[in-house]
Amino acid sequence: MAANSNTSHVTLKHDFNEIPVYVSVNGRTVAGFIFPAFGSAQQDDDTNMTYGGVVFFYNETHIDILVSADNNYGSEKQWAAIYTGMTSTWAGPKNLPRIYQSITVQAKAWKSGDLPPPAWESQKIHVAIGDCVDTILQHSLTTHPDWIIVQIQDSWRVFQGQGLSSVGSARTSFHHFGGILFGSNESHVRLWSACNTAGIGLFNAADGWGGPGFLNSNSGNISAYAWDLQEHETSYFTQDLSVDQVEGEGYLIDIAENLTTYTHTNVKLEVLEGANKNFRFDGIGSVMNEWAPFGGLVYGYNDSTVAIWIPRPDIRDGITAAVFMIGESWGWGFKTQMTNNIKIIITVRNIMVPMCGIQEDVIAMYEISSLNSYISNNWLFKVGSEITMSCKSGYRTSEENVKLVCKAENNGNWSRNPPECEEIQCPNPLVNNTNVISVNRSLGGIANISCAVGYRHISGDMLRVCHDNGTWSGSPPVCKGCYCPCSLVGSVPIKTEETEELKRRIKELKTMLSIQKNSTTKAKLKKICVYDPRPSAKGLGAVLGAGIIVAMIIALIISDLPIFISLVKRLKKKL
Structure with missing residues (x-):
């Protein structure tokens, strides 16, 4: 993006289809330093002074990002994407440029589930047109919140609060600026809105910023969220510095960590005296005002260094300028204060999402x-x-x-x-006089059962399916013993696709059912003599038996008769 150009406004589309719970927008300069963006502009081009910064807002589908641009034909040098102040008014690193006309922007968005849940959430605060916010909210953390988000939602967009502003009061009644400032201590969150002039509201980017015409909002709902991240940090680093220490380091603080590997890098200040004692406020990413009164802490960082800009020590008198300032145009003068008695806190952390x-x-x-x-x-x-x-x-x-x-x-x-x-497991399908060929006892499983050797299938099912109530389909098979030679036919079920087995069974049945002539009862009776107990049968048997015996004796006599006659004749001659 470039200031005062056709890239002074860009729209980035996200795919959440809901309002993000948090959006972070940063501008990266050619020097490699990253500066945080603002939730609202605090300057316009009517002042004829140089100003810069990145402003953003968002909704359910888009993130809109703006940098300064001409609306009133001002001087060409008036606009900057990032501005860290003139050397005559702001102190900072000597070797870094003060004006960046072009930057690269990066936006990150989180849904509610992408972050740890907040430890505290305020009720919605409704702000009507003409209202001025000077609110104290009590949170429940009993310690300084590690992180605070303040969201302001109007009828079609959301923008976020910020900790500090370099603007203390409006220069004219037509000075357009806006926003919500916030700070917190161990028990409370304080909110300030821009008040007092016609050009001031909850959000403003109406004059001197890229975008579709005058953008401002004077009503909406405010919600605040606070986190205690102690249980949700995978790595954490913090360093406390006084203003004198920052000046002694040349406003460049070397960090023994790679800052770009952390999900959150933040620089804030804690007020050590006065109306806002012990309250902490986030730093900002650009100078938007150098007219008295002004103040603030501007910071940027690269992979190993945090750069800090604050009002010069020779003009930090607490009236013209100060490191911490809540000016008269914020909250109708609520807790107004300018002081240099502060400490600076640098924090980097990686947040683990539960x-x-x-x-x-x-x-x-x-x-x-x-x-x-x-x-x-x-x-x-x-x-x-x-x-x-x-x-x-x-x-x-x-x-x-x-x-x-x-x-x-x-x-x-x-x-x-x-x-x-x-x-789901069906019971063992084995019953008396059977064998289990195969079984799957899970839902839909099949049990394949056969009768044991010597037993024939009488009734019941040889194939059973396990039902969703843990029981088998059908009924258990019944197999009874065979009293004659027992074939396996019928004892083992045949599946329809087992054609060869079916043919073998048919052949076996044919063999069993075929009639052999020699095995009929009639044929067997012809070959077997049996006892007949009837009287007639006994008489017939006696006569036939005697006859056979007589016949056998006669046959023997007849066969020996010639020999007998011969012997008789021989005896006669001798006599």
């Missing part, structure tokens, strides 16, 4: 639906996420559709344990 996770072995058992949360590839959920868990198919529980909420405690804990999911 998240709730789900282990991979648990995921296998659950159906998880997200109500209002983002699920990362690692199954991490942001604080405030609400999910509903139920057991997947194949598991059962006494609880269904259990809601869990991610809480911030211990850097992320669920509000309750997930429901207990028990895998």
Whole structure:
């Protein structure tokens, strides 16, 4: 972006589709130093003085960023993207330029789940047209907040408060500036709005800034948030300095850390006396005013150094200029103060965002639906996420559709344990006189059963399916013993696709059912003599038996008769 050019206003689109909870915009110079942006302009081109700074606002879809530009045909040297003041009024590093016409801007935005939950949140403060904010809010931290965000929302955009301003009072009734200043101590937050003239409001970038015409807002709602980040920091560095120490270091503070690796770098001051004693205020990123009274602490940083600009010591009289200033145009003179009795606090930190996770072995058992949360590839959920868990198919529980909420405690804990999911298992399908060929006892699993050797299938199911209530389909098979040679036919179920096995069974049945002539009853009776107890059968048997015996005797006699006759004849001759 460049001051007073066609790039004095840029619009960056984000994809949140909701208002970010926090937006950070920075301007990086060619020297490599990074300067924070403002939530509102405190200068316009009617003063005919050089001024600079980056101003931004945002909504549900866009972030608009502006730098100074001509609206009233002023001097060419009047506008700057970043300005750290004239050497005659502001003290700072000698070797750094004071005016940067061109810069590179970077915007970062966070959703509510991207940050740790705030330790305290104020009620909304409504500001109507003509109201002036001079408000004290009591927070609940009992210590200095590590971080404060003040948001102001009007009908179509949001802008943020800032700690300090280099403007103490309006130069004319047409001096356009605005914004909300804030500071905090261990118990309270104080808010100031720009008041007193017609050109002042909650937000202003109406004259002398890039953008679509006059941008200002005189009404809206203010919300403040405070954090205690002690439990949410992965790394942290802080350094306290007096004004004398900063001047002794040539306004360049070397930090033994790589500042660009931290998520947040901040320089603030703490007031050590007067009406705002112990209150801390964030520094700012550019000089917008050098007309008395003026003041403030401007800072920028690179990877290893923090650069600081404050009013010159020879003019810091507490009337013309001071390091800390709340001028008459803020809050109708509420807690007005100018002082140099302050300490400077440099803080850098990495913030760990609490998240709730789900282990991979648990995921296998659950159906998880997200109500209002983002699920990362690692199954991490942001604080405030609400999910509903139920057991997947194949598991059962006494609880269904259990809601869990991610809480911030211990850097992320669920509000309750997930429901207990028990895998559905059917019992062992083995019954008497059977064998289990194969079985899967999980939901939808199949048990393949056969009758034991020597037993035949009578009834029941040989193929059974495990149901979601943990029971088998059908009824248990019944197998009874075989009293004749027992084939395996019917004892083992056949699947429809097992055609070869089916053919073998059919052949076996044919063999079993075929009739052999030699094995009929009639044929067997012809070959077997059996006892007949009837009387007639006994008489017939006796006659036939006697006859057979007589016949056998006669046959023997007849066969020996010639020999007998011969013997008789021989005996006669001898006699």
